[in-house]
Amino acid sequence: MTSVSEAFAAFQADAAQYPAAVGIWMRVMGISYVSGLIFAWRYPRALWIVAAAALTFGGLILVKMIDPTIPRGVSGAWIHLLSWPVLLVLVWWRQPLWAGPGFAAVYSIWRIWASVLMLISLVLDFWTVI
Numbered sequence: 001m002t003s004v005s006e007a008f009a010a011f012q013a014d015a016a017q018y019p020a021a022v023g024i025w026m027r028v029m030g031i032s033y034v035s036g037l038i039f040a041w042r043y044p045r046a047l048w049i050v051a052a053a054a055l056t057f058g059g060l061i062l063v064k065m066i067d068p069t070i071p072r073g074v075s076g077a078w079i080h081l082l083s084w085p086v087l088l089v090l091v092w093w094r095q096p097l098w099a100g101p102g103f104a105a106v107y108s109i110w111r112i113w114a115s116v117l118m119l120i121s122l123v124l125d126f127w128t129v130i
Helices: 004-016 018-040 046-066 072-092 102-130
Strands: none
Touching: 004 046, 004 072, 018 046, 018 102, 046 072, 046 102, 072 102
16 A cells, blocks of 8 residues: 555546546536535535545545556546446435525536536546446
8 A cells, every 4th residue: 555645646647648638628627516615505406416426536645646557537437437426416316406696506507517527527537447
């Protein structure tokens, strides 16, 4: 098992090898998911999407600590496929599509946006592991 700093260095080395478009995609997802903190005080379910980002990042580092040779794309795909569907259910369970006017509308747009990003990523992840 390697240290956290060694795992993080391996994590960054993997990321540096991706095409620019993949790097942009990952940044868009990361920023979109973490921005859920803006809504968490009023809509606690937003924290499930923030948790998806934290779980993914932590899981990727943990996998690199256990075995630095496992490609980030493969470990990330498995982390997403095993955790994100559950998190999406927790975000949407018995919730209306539209939360209401004003700030609720902004939250609704963000929740739909983040969920669509997750669904697209899940399709891409499925293709990665098959």
